[in-house]
Amino acid sequence: xxxxxxxxxxxxxxxxxxxxxxxxxxxxxxxxxxxxxxxxxxxxxxxxxxxxxxxxxxxxxxxxxxxxxxxxxxxxxxxxxxxxxxxxxxxxxxxxxxxxxxxxxxxxxxxxxxxxxxxxxxxxxxxxxxxxxxxxxxxxxxxxxxxxxxxxxxxxx
Ligand SMILES: [Zn+2]
Ligand SMILES: [Zn+2]
Numbered sequence: 001x002x003x004x005x006x007x008x009x010x011x012x013x014x015x016x017x018x019x020x021x022x023x024x025x026x027x028x029x030x031x032x033x034x035x036x037x038x039x040x041x042x043x044x045x046x047x048x049x050x051x052x053x054x055x056x057x058x059x060x061x062x063x064x065x066x067x068x069x070x071x072x073x074x075x076x077x078x079x080x081x082x083x084x085x086x087x088x089x090x091x092x093x094x095x096x097x098x099x100x101x102x103x104x105x106x107x108x109x110x111x112x113x114x115x116x117x118x119x120x121x122x123x124x125x126x127x128x129x130x131x132x133x134x135x136x137x138x139x140x141x142x143x144x145x146x147x148x149x150x151x152x153x154x155x156x157x
Contacts, residue, residue: 020044038071039085042078045069046106054105055082065103082106083113095119101126 004012016025019036021044026036035041045059045067057067057078067078083096086108090096097119100110114122 038081042069042081042085045078053107054100054102054110055107056102057104057106061104067104067106079106079111082108083111087111097122 013031017028020034021040047056060068069078069081094113097114
């Protein structure tokens, strides 16, 4: 037997195999392919089992917690892929924002498009909220101020 030509090995690899996610048979053109579609490949990396309504991305994440997902030669943000797949194309120049404030979430229900300005506004209100919470924690007169009963500082009198 001589060595196989590329043509021969292509046809040898061409097989009907079940998708690793949905189980439907698909025609595999590459032996490394385990899924029938990008969305099956995507879904396998999403954890929906948590009690939180967020869908947590289990694939590669950047330092800020935003997931990335490779499609062809492009490295997409996982939540942008989710938005495009489940909702609609993202208009030119628009950003996809998280209403749940969880960077690794890819639940399309928690995503919406907005401008860079919307994003900045979101951040401002979040920062304001964070400052408020911080003040609440340190302001002894605040009604939101609750000390842990196990704390050394706790004095119920
Ligand atoms: Zn599939
Ligand atoms: Zn979420």
